[in-house]
Amino acid sequence: MRTVRTALAAVVVAAGMLGAAGPAAPSATGGSAAAGRGHEQTRDAVDAAVAAGVPGVVVRARDAHGTWRGAAGVADLGTRRPALPVDRFRAGSISKVFIATVLLQLEAEGRLSITDSVEKWLPGVVRGHGNDGRTITLRQLLNHTSGLRDYTEDPELHLTGKIFLAHRYDTWKPEQLVALAMKHEPKFPPGTDWGYTTTEYVLAAMIIEKVTGHTYTAEAERRIFEPLGLHVTVLPGTYPRIPRPSGRMYTRFPDDPQHTVQDITEFDPSWGWAGGEIISGTADLDRFLTALMRGRLLPEAQLAEMTTTVPSPDFGDGQDDGLGIFRATLPCGTEVWGHTGFMPGSQSLAYTTRDGGHTLVANFNTDWAGETDAAAYVLLGEFCGTVPPASTTR
Numbered sequence: 001m002r003t004v005r006t007a008l009a010a011v012v013v014a015a016g017m018l019g020a021a022g023p024a025a026p027s028a029t030g031g032s033a034a035a036g037r038g039h040e041q042t043r044d045a046v047d048a049a050v051a052a053g054v055p056g057v058v059v060r061a062r063d064a065h066g067t068w069r070g071a072a073g074v075a076d077l078g079t080r081r082p083a084l085p086v087d088r089f090r091a092g093s094i095s096k097v098f099i100a101t102v103l104l105q106l107e108a109e110g111r112l113s114i115t116d117s118v119e120k121w122l123p124g125v126v127r128g129h130g131n132d133g134r135t136i137t138l139r140q141l142l143n144h145t146s147g148l149r150d151y152t153e154d155p156e157l158h159l160t161g162k163i164f165l166a167h168r169y170d171t172w173k174p175e176q177l178v179a180l181a182m183k184h185e186p187k188f189p190p191g192t193d194w195g196y197t198t199t200e201y202v203l204a205a206m207i208i209e210k211v212t213g214h215t216y217t218a219e220a221e222r223r224i225f226e227p228l229g230l231h232v233t234v235l236p237g238t239y240p241r242i243p244r245p246s247g248r249m250y251t252r253f254p255d256d257p258q259h260t261v262q263d264i265t266e267f268d269p270s271w272g273w274a275g276g277e278i279i280s281g282t283a284d285l286d287r288f289l290t291a292l293m294r295g296r297l298l299p300e301a302q303l304a305e306m307t308t309t310v311p312s313p314d315f316g317d318g319q320d321d322g323l324g325i326f327r328a329t330l331p332c333g334t335e336v337w338g339h340t341g342f343m344p345g346s347q348s349l350a351y352t353t354r355d356g357g358h359t360l361v362a363n364f365n366t367d368w369a370g371e372t373d374a375a376a377y378v379l380l381g382e383f384c385g386t387v388p389p390a391s392t393t394r
Helices: 004-021 040-051 092-108 138-142 174-182 199-212 216-228 282-293 300-306 374-384
Strands: 033-035 056-063 066-073 250-252 261-263 319-321 326-329 335-343 346-352 359-364
Touching: 040 056, 040 066, 040 359, 040 374, 056 282, 056 374, 092 138, 092 199, 092 216, 092 282, 092 300, 092 335, 092 346, 138 199, 174 199, 199 216, 216 282, 282 335, 282 346, 282 359, 346 374, 359 374
Parallel strands: none
Antiparallel strands: 033 066, 056 066, 056 359, 250 261, 319 326, 326 335, 335 346, 346 359
16 A cells, blocks of 8 residues: 555646646547446546456546536446445545635634644644644644644554554544654654645644534534535544445555455544545535535635645645645646545545536545556546546556
8 A cells, every 4th residue: 555645646646747648549448337428538537447457436527518427347346246326435535625624614713713823722732753733833734834744654553565454443543643643753844845744634633623622523514514415425433334335445465466456445444534534425525525616615715725725746746735625737727626535445536626617526446546547547538638548557
């Protein structure tokens, strides 16, 4: 398993490289099950992803001409059950957009300011080895300029390699996750550089709980899930399974010389907590991003803050970081806003135009989709009309 940061970077970076290379030859694979018409290049890209080795893909694309809900391949390699457009999946770091939204809602209510220090709300939590919560603001948490280390890269979490199988049901508390990060010196002084860090969003959710007196789950449900009717979106806590309908999730461990495909569907997601535990579906994520960009969730001032960006050089040219959301300028010039999500066995995309009028949400039931450029071609197919080659394998 790659690190979360590397997996997130892969899609947009690959899209830039592929777009710069120019259009490719049409795919001859075909065969995706779909409802709706149009979005032919996206359909081709989804079919090409399966041809390149991704077991299954679910996708939803919506623009002024309508909505396409599609799926290709299989949800389960054992039973060969087809992937279905309604399948739920682990959406990973797309949860960060939800966390930033709730925190900005609290600012709009006058209950906090994103210029507040972390220390104000979590005294003594960010300390040790040069880390100091007094010098880090909430804004720096949300736009990844705090300099804090990413706890997901600490070996004690056992996320890398086959050792994960022996620890897949370990339960972690958010304070323990932050403590892992505090074992390491910061990457840079706050506000002087950029570095993607899940630690920041664990801290952001802890602040939500401190300010409101409720769990971050309860706040997300009350403020976002229920008003928007996000009926398939859940924050599972320690529950290891994905609610039905759903498929299986597959990985290959880098320290396995046989490259055996492993079913990694069930695990305790508490190690990701607010930074990545979310389970959702394509329709819910489409509805959420559309409502967010159209001002249904945030007042104008807070939405302006969210969409004020800083450079994110680790993610390559063409992508900048707002508060919990990225702006990507694709090779064709189209500007989209959203996030990618990565969990063991799952890779997701959720992007929309700034007016919320054109949206793409997709999930691949593997964490190796980036290795075949499959995810990048789906993104380019929908927003740029790029046609994938017959095989997307590098």
